[in-house]
Amino acid sequence: MRKSHPIRRVVLAGAATVSGIVLLLSLKPASDPGSAQAAGGAAPPAAASPQGGAQAAGSGTVTGDAAQTQYGAVQVRLTMNNGKIAQAEAVQAPKGGRSDQITANAVPKLNQAAVTAGSADIDAVSGATYTSAGYKESLQSAIDKMKASAGSSQGSGSQGSGGGAQDSGGAQATVVNGSVAQTQYGPVQVRITVSGGKITKAETIQAPKGGRSDQITADAVPKLNQAAVTAGSADIDAVSGATYTSAGYKESLQAALDQAGG
Numbered sequence: 001m002r003k004s005h006p007i008r009r010v011v012l013a014g015a016a017t018v019s020g021i022v023l024l025l026s027l028k029p030a031s032d033p034g035s036a037q038a039a040g041g042a043a044p045p046a047a048a049s050p051q052g053g054a055q056a057a058g059s060g061t062v063t064g065d066a067a068q069t070q071y072g073a074v075q076v077r078l079t080m081n082n083g084k085i086a087q088a089e090a091v092q093a094p095k096g097g098r099s100d101q102i103t104a105n106a107v108p109k110l111n112q113a114a115v116t117a118g119s120a121d122i123d124a125v126s127g128a129t130y131t132s133a134g135y136k137e138s139l140q141s142a143i144d145k146m147k148a149s150a151g152s153s154q155g156s157g158s159q160g161s162g163g164g165a166q167d168s169g170g171a172q173a174t175v176v177n178g179s180v181a182q183t184q185y186g187p188v189q190v191r192i193t194v195s196g197g198k199i200t201k202a203e204t205i206q207a208p209k210g211g212r213s214d215q216i217t218a219d220a221v222p223k224l225n226q227a228a229v230t231a232g233s234a235d236i237d238a239v240s241g242a243t244y245t246s247a248g249y250k251e252s253l254q255a256a257l258d259q260a261g262g
Helices: 004-056 098-117 129-154 157-171 212-231 243-259
Strands: 060-063 067-069 072-081 084-092 174-177 181-183 186-195 198-206
Touching (some): 060 129, 067 212, 072 129, 084 098, 098 129, 174 243, 181 243, 212 243
Antiparallel strands (some): 072 084, 181 186, 186 198
């Protein structure tokens, strides 16, 4: 009986040791995956935040000002992505008669050129000089608006100041309708947009129509609108073959300028 006590102690000590080892081994697998998941879970949110901010900057849709040409208005709308032109489209372009064919040929080429160049520094399309010039003018306006908007949102120094000046000028723009001028062939009425003391846009909201007047109006009005913006006053030349329409246009234009404060 006395000899059995030491053996029993050895057996009990060995069993205790084995139990301790088993317990330690069972704890290690539970702790390793937990630490790995914690490390893996912390990284993605940190990476996702900067990416989201970069995509939001300089993105959106902006429409440039309508540019008046000899054959009609041209206006460009851009879709921007991270400060780059992703899509360009003409929402206004000359139409009617031969202009339909010219527009159908030129506009897709101009749209593609704008996306490729990423700026308004694009070549005119052969045979569409006026449309190309109007397109580039409206395109530059859209780019300027997007830059001003991005500069304002980022709060950058010089860009923010320039954008503010442009935004302020846009906000203070005044639209005035001149009085209706009665001519031998029908009424003529002009609407102008004035910003910073200058005519930025002129359009005819009434003009002689019917019969031959339709052709005369279609030819004369775009020229008169362009002349008003260029001259910045009612001191413009009459369009050949549209004497009465020109006289009525100048009368209504002067009335609009008087209302806008000269």
